[in-house]
Amino acid sequence: MEVLRIIVLTAAAVLLAVVAWKAIVGWRHARQRIVDFWHDPRGTFEQHIAELPFDYPPAVIVSADLALSIAAMTGVIQRHGYLGTTLPILALLLVTFAFPILTVFGVPPRPVPLCIVGLIAQGMFLLQPVPLDASPFVLVVVAGEVAAIASKRISLPFAALAILQLLLFHIVGPGIDSLPAYLVGIVLGTLVGLMMQYQRLYLYQERENQEIRAARAADEERRRIAREVHDVIAHSLSVTLLHLTAARHSLQTDRDVEEAIDALSDAERLGRQAMADIRHTVGLLDQRPSSLTPEPGMDDIAALVEDFVRAGLDVDYSMSGDITTVSATTGLALFRISQESLANIAKHAPDAAATLRIEVSDTRVSAVVTNTLAGPAPTRRGRGMGISGMRQRATLIGGSLTAGPADGRWEVHAGFPIADPATGLTCPVSGPEDHLRSVRDAFTALTRKLQEGM
Structure with a gap:
């Protein structure tokens, strides 16, 4: 368990350093975005959504981010006794604010960094186990998001790594309640993401046929x-x-x-x-x-x-x-x-x-x-x-x-x-x-x- 703690904390420190470096490099560009958001929140938000490399409706993107935030927030509330260690807060910041901040600073979200954030944040949650833990739903939502925007060469290995991570913490640590339900949830989240991507591909094909x-x-x-x-x-x-x-x-x-x-x-x-x-x-x-x-x-x-x-x-x-x-x-x-x-x-x-x-x-x-x-x-x-x-x-x-x-x-x-x-x-x-x-x-x-x- 101590080895897992060192690995997770090291990866989290590296990730936070990368996010901070991206923020410093893109501060001049982000400052203008923040000013625009202050004057026109809705218009600026719609512009940011339009700049994303995938064309899902804004409601779908907001719903996915909201589900991810709810899962992370629930995991933090369950760990109210660990708040002094700041690990749950850091995990919440990684999950909830990493990609919105990067987007504001002009860095569009990518599937591989999203996978890394999900695995590291989930590892930080699992370092502080609680009964009936809801934090594994973070991996379920991330698996669906990755499958919806990335190819199967990325989404399927991530689903396997997410399942392996839960199994590893279950074996090494004190155990995870309802582990089979979380494992099935990761598989179902991946399948839902694949269905959304197929629907998008069929939409492209129909648009081409109509043209x-x-x-x-x-x-x-x-x-x-x-x-x-x-x-x-x-x-x-x-x-x-x-x-x-x-x-x-x-x-x-x-x-x-x-x-x-x-x-x-x-x-x-x-x-x-x-x-x-x-x-x-x-x-x-x-x-x-x-x-x-x-x-x-x-x-x-x-x-x-x-x-x-x-x-x-x-x-x-x-x-x-x-x-x-x-x-x-x-x-x-x-x-x-x-x-x-x-x-x-x-x-x-x-x-x-x-x-x-x-x-x-x-x-x-x-x-x-x-x-x-x-x-x-x-x-x-x-x-x-x-x-x-x-x-x-x-x-x-x-x-x-x-x-x-x-x-x-x-x-x-x-x-x-x-x-x-x-x-x-x-x-x-x-x-x-x-x-x-x-x-x-x-x-x-x-x-x-x-x-x-x-």
Whole structure:
């Protein structure tokens, strides 16, 4: 027992000397911290907590320090007969004030010094045994704190050393009451600390996953906006060019000024409408609320076709079925696909005869856009966003789109399922990107609600 006394007291003296040296070295920095704490206790405390190398909530850190102080204070009260030796007071100072003082002086707490403080303070308590000693709870709390902030290479050896220390004092000294309970407490404290650390690691992983999902959703939304801008510009420019061509033809051949003015007026109207649509779409990139004008849908396809017809494109249009069963998202997709398809015809085959057929059944809505080919079908696809953008738009909401030559004509076929109102919305079965699709659909739906002022 005398050997243990010499070892513990020597270690305590060395530790106190180190703490005093740290305090002297960092006094200038600590003085400013003390002044700040005097003027703003709460703000300074929160700043100190934020500077710690681990990001547990302040309530968790304060609760752990409070539990450690309660265990040490209880051990001191039980040793009221030993207070003249000052050992219980020194142990209390080591446990309760060592790390707060070091933190004030700009020295963040580390796991290994925390282990050393716990072992030395517990050794000082055990040098003065009392019945039903509560001081071993210091090791229980320290074991949990170390396991919560350090790797298992540090926490598990410390737990073993803490158990070994209690066993050694129990064998050499007069014995420790309820020793098995304290040994189990150290093991349980270590496990609780490990659970907290695993929870923190899972929190980091979830934060990273959320950042990845948010980045992917933002990328998809930017691509969606790019498709919208492309469709608006392609449509407006194609129809505007047709009107300008008609105006030029009227002035060059017939000298019909009124017909030319009508064509130019239509071109001006479509240009202004295109600018409004572009501002509406690009406004989604801004944090400010964009225009409350709703997105186009099934009801606007007839006016779209009329614009192309007035510009000189030969379009045969028909729609059958109950369009009220088509959702706003599907209606927007059908409008944009029809718009892009007719714009492509106006751009590549302005003299061709085009047809647009939209059929709505109980379970599906489909759109077919065809046009005659003056020559052989093109074998080289362009690098634009036309067909690929339409296909992406259809795929994102569970539909499909095909485009290519068929029977001497160019055909674009798009189809979308219609949810059964009795069973609610259905989720189409797809590949391994289902979880990303749900995020994209939710983000798109939220953006559309914001556009409509909901």
